[in-house]
Amino acid sequence: MKLTTPLYVVWETTLDCNARCVHCYSDATFGHGPVFWPLGESLDLIDQLAEAGVIIIAFSGGEFLLRPDWELLTERAVDRGMQVTFATNGLRVSEVVARRIKELGVANVSVSLDGATAEVHEAIRRIPRIFERACEAVRLLAEVGVRVTVNYTPMRTNLAQAEDLIALAYGLGAKKVNLTEYVYTTRGGVDLMPLPSELGSLIARWTRASDAWKGRIDVDWHDCRVALILPGAEADPYKGCGAGYTHCRITVDHDVTPCVVLPLPVGNLREKRFVEIWRTAPELHRIRDRANIRGGNCVACEHIDRCGGCRAASFARYGDAYLGDPTCWIKPDGVEIDGRLVANEMVRS
Amino acid sequence: MNEFFLSVLKTEKIRCRAEDQGNYLLYNPLTDQLHLVDERGKQIFDLCDGRAIDDVVREGCALFGVDSSPAVSQQILDFLCALKKRHLVVMH
Numbered sequence: 001m002k003l004t005t006p007l008y009v010v011w012e013t014t015l016d017c018n019a020r021c022v023h024c025y026s027d028a029t030f031g032h033g034p035v036f037w038p039l040g041e042s043l044d045l046i047d048q049l050a051e052a053g054v055i056i057i058a059f060s061g062g063e064f065l066l067r068p069d070w071e072l073l074t075e076r077a078v079d080r081g082m083q084v085t086f087a088t089n090g091l092r093v094s095e096v097v098a099r100r101i102k103e104l105g106v107a108n109v110s111v112s113l114d115g116a117t118a119e120v121h122e123a124i125r126r127i128p129r130i131f132e133r134a135c136e137a138v139r140l141l142a143e144v145g146v147r148v149t150v151n152y153t154p155m156r157t158n159l160a161q162a163e164d165l166i167a168l169a170y171g172l173g174a175k176k177v178n179l180t181e182y183v184y185t186t187r188g189g190v191d192l193m194p195l196p197s198e199l200g201s202l203i204a205r206w207t208r209a210s211d212a213w214k215g216r217i218d219v220d221w222h223d224c225r226v227a228l229i230l231p232g233a234e235a236d237p238y239k240g241c242g243a244g245y246t247h248c249r250i251t252v253d254h255d256v257t258p259c260v261v262l263p264l265p266v267g268n269l270r271e272k273r274f275v276e277i278w279r280t281a282p283e284l285h286r287i288r289d290r291a292n293i294r295g296g297n298c299v300a301c302e303h304i305d306r307c308g309g310c311r312a313a314s315f316a317r318y319g320d321a322y323l324g325d326p327t328c329w330i331k332p333d334g335v336e337i338d339g340r341l342v343a344n345e346m347v348r349s
Numbered sequence: 350m351n352e353f354f355l356s357v358l359k360t361e362k363i364r365c366r367a368e369d370q371g372n373y374l375l376y377n378p379l380t381d382q383l384h385l386v387d388e389r390g391k392q393i394f395d396l397c398d399g400r401a402i403d404d405v406v407r408e409g410c411a412l413f414g415v416d417s418s419p420a421v422s423q424q425i426l427d428f429l430c431a432l433k434k435r436h437l438v439v440m441h
Contacts, residue, residue: 081364
């Protein structure tokens with residue numbers, strides 16, 4: 001399927017944040033201050049995305065709700081016909097805010113919960129009582145009728161709580177719980193990344209849980225390779241790596257990058273309009289073509305056309321987005337030795 | 350199908366976007382699924398505004414330049430069934 005413009009754009013609206021997450025891909029910081037675009041420029045970006053035909057705009061951060069103009073941005077995006085979704089750590093979600101989110105017509109709010117217990121979640125988010133506040137945010141939003149997704153990022157410290165997290169999300173009223181793989185792009189280190197065997201085992205558990213919870217809560221995933229282990233229609237062909245194809249990110253520095261976790265600027269919105277970058281940026285054309293993957297486990301893999309591996313993980317591990325995918329469990333890009341993944345190349349030498 | 354359902358209506362909030370080569374992308378926010386249809390499919394989808402299924406079939410046949418051809422009618426019914434299966438339309 002060829003797409004003229006991305007289906008969704010993740011806009012990093014601010015680097016200010018009220019949490020201190022160990023794994024933040026934006027390297028947002030507590031008390032960072034108002035590092036974000038002026039309102040006029042922000043509204044113009046929303047207009048550009050709407051005119052380009054973008055279906056979903058995902059306001060990201062930092063913490064989007066720390067922007068004083070978050071309601072204006074949301075209102076504009078809804079008015080321009082886009083589906084609005086945003087992620088939050090939950091700290092700013094009061095009953096009043098939840099009702100306002102509902103009034104504005106936000107399609108989905110993703111609340112991050114990286115553990116089913118305060119101990120695990122707060123070890124990752126590093127703010128006292130953030131677990132309790134995040135749970136409360138899910139409950140408040142669900143109560144006023146906002147569709148809530150609980151976002152779960154599996155790391156080595158929270159793999160054991162996956163099933164408990166689904167049960168927790170369901171109990172709080174979430175409609176969906178989504179697994180998004182961890183890529184150590186900025187703050188988080190490689191030690192947080194599950195080994196391929198651990199991730200494969202988790203995904204097997206997660207897809208089983210998806211069946212078990214069917215009809216009660218959607219148990220979903222954002223993982224390039226899951227489609228390969230599912231039959232027929234469930235194996236949506238667009239669930240392979242969609243970097244620079246189904247989606248992209250816009251940073252606070254006005255850069256367009258192919259993916260949220262792939263910090264590879266392909267154009268800057270202070271120099272060009274969004275649609276021009278999307279259609280002409282050489283790096284985007286390059287990443288859309290799987291034939292440009294030139295090394296590692298993906299290059300000889302029979303699934304390369306459908307999957308493509310995680311280009312961000314390749315970039316994170318090797319500094320090159322066109323090599324192997326170190327997070328793949330189907331055809332691992334190395335050998336697990338003493339709890340670490342040693343790249344195939346290193347093993348051979 | 351006509352024995353059980355009389356009318357057909359687009360599901361709420363389906364987004365439609367023109368793509369290259371005369372195709373259209375239908376996005377269902379409730380299922381998060383994408384569906385690609387051609388120009389003719391888009392025209393038939395647009396007919397699903399709550400009108401009778403028989404009318405959609407008849408007008409769909411006209412789009413194909415035929416008068417209620419059994420083969421084309423069946424194709425259109427099959428297409429409507431596919432839309433229903435994918436939660437892109439509802440039938441009553």
